[in-house]
C-alpha cells in the first residue's frame with residue numbers, strides 16, 4: 622500500500638516536472654531541489670514572460686543566504702569564478718558579511734502578487750523634464766540603483782523604491798534618503814566590498830584603501846533591509862546577456878556590466894514584465910545631462926575603462942526591438 626502511494630506520488634512529481642519544462646520551454650537539465658532557508662510563500666507565476674528565452678533558471682533565488690550560500694554556489698557553478706562573478710577565493714568574506722544580515726527573503730511575508738510587473742529606473746538624464754513619477758509608482762516592483770535620489774525628484778522618478786542596488790562607492794550616506802520599505806542590495810565587485818559591509822555593520826574602523834572612490838563610512842540602511850546579490854546574476858549579465866569574453870587580452874582591462882544591466886538581469890529573474898525608464902546610451906551629444914540629478918554630462922561616461930558601453934547599447938537595442946522590455950522614457 623505504502624509503495625503504491627510512493628509510486629503515485631513520484632509519478633505525479635515527474636509529470637509536474639515534465640509539464641513545467643514544456644510550459645517554460647526550458648532545456649531539460651535536472652536541477653536538484655534546493656533546500657530553501659527562506660520564507661517564500663509566493664505562488665509561482667505560471668505565465669511565461671517574453672524574455673524567458675534569455676534565462677537559464679526561472680526560479681532562481683537572487684539573494685545569498687548565510688545558511689546555504691556555499692551549497693548554492695557549487696550547484697550553480699559560482700564556486701568556479703572569482704568576484705564579481707562567483708565566490709571562489711572570497712567565500713570567507715561572503716560568510717563574514719552574511720553573518721551580519723537578518724534575512725535573505727525576496728519579498729516580504731505579506732506579499733501575494735504572483736506575477737510581478739516591474740520597472741527598472743536608471744539614473745539617466747532622459748528622465749529630466751518627464752513627469753513619470755506617478756507612472757513609476759504604479760508598478761508592483763520598483764528597482765533603482767546607486768545614489769539616484771527620490772527625494773526632491775518625486776515628479777520625475779516617483780516615491781517608492783522596492784529594491785536599490787548599491788556598492789560601497791555609490792551608496793547614500795545621508796539618512797534622509799533611507800526609505801524603510803526599501804531592500805538595499807549589495808552588488809559586490811571585489812572582496813573589499815564585502816569586508817566593507819561587514820565593517821560598517823560591525824561598527825569597527827573602516828579601511829578606505831583600495832576603493833576607486835571614497836566609500837560611505839556609515840550605512841543608512843538597517844541590517845533587516847540589506848541583502849547580498851548572488852554573483853550568479855552578475856555572471857549572467859556579463860556572459861549570457863552582454864556576451865563578454867571569459868578572458869580579455871592581456872593589454873585590456875576586463876570589462877564588467879554596469880549596475881543598470883545587472884538590475885535588468887535581476888528583474889528578468891524575479892518579474893513577469895519588465896519596463897525601463899531612464900536608460901539612454903547615445904553619446905553623440907556629450908553636453909547632455911548624464912543623470913536626472915546633479916550636473917554631470919555624458920562626456921564623463923564616454924571614457925569608461927571598466928564597462929563596455931557599446932555592448933550594453935547593443936543589448937538594450939536588442940531587448941527593446943524584441944519587445945522583451947518597454948522604454949518608458951520614449952517620447
Ligand SMILES: *[C@@H]1O[C@H](CO)[C@@H](O)[C@H](O)[C@H]1NC(C)=O
Nearest residue numbers: 746747748749750751909910
Ligand atoms: C528641462 O526644463 C527646463 C525648464 O523648462 C529647461 O531649462 C531645461 O533645459 C530642460 N532640460 C532638459 C534636459 O530638457
Ligand SMILES: *[C@@H]1O[C@H](CO)[C@@H](O)[C@H](O)[C@H]1NC(C)=O
Nearest residue numbers: 780781782799800801802803
Ligand atoms: C511603507 O509601506 C507602508 C505600508 O505599505 C506605507 O504605509 C508607507 O507609506 C510606506 N513608506 C514609505 C516611505 O513609502
Ligand SMILES: *[C@@H]1O[C@H](CO)[C@@H](O)[C@H](O)[C@H]1NC(C)=O
Nearest residue numbers: 902903904905906909934938
Ligand atoms: C544619437 O542622437 C543623435 C542626435 O541627438 C542622432 O542624430 C543619432 O542618430 C543618435 N544615435 C543613435 C545610435 O541613436
Ligand SMILES: *[C@@H]1O[C@H](CO)[C@@H](O)[C@H](O)[C@H]1NC(C)=O
Nearest residue numbers: 910912913914915916917918
Ligand atoms: C549644478 O550647477 C548649478 C548651477 O551651476 C549649481 O547651482 C548646483 O549647485 C550644481 N549642483 C551640483 C549637484 O553640483
Ligand SMILES: *[C@@H]1O[C@H](CO)[C@@H](O)[C@H](O)[C@H]1NC(C)=O
Nearest residue numbers: 863864876929930931932935
Ligand atoms: C565591446 O563590445 C562589443 C560588442 O560586443 C565588441 O565588439 C567590442 O570588441 C567590445 N570592446 C571591448 C573594449 O571589450
Ligand SMILES: *[C@@H]1O[C@H](CO)[C@@H](O)[C@H](O)[C@H]1NC(C)=O
Nearest residue numbers: 900901902937948950951952
Ligand atoms: C528611450 O527613449 C528615449 C526617448 O526617445 C531615448 O532617448 C532613449 O535612448 C531610449 N532608451 C533606450 C535604452 O533605447
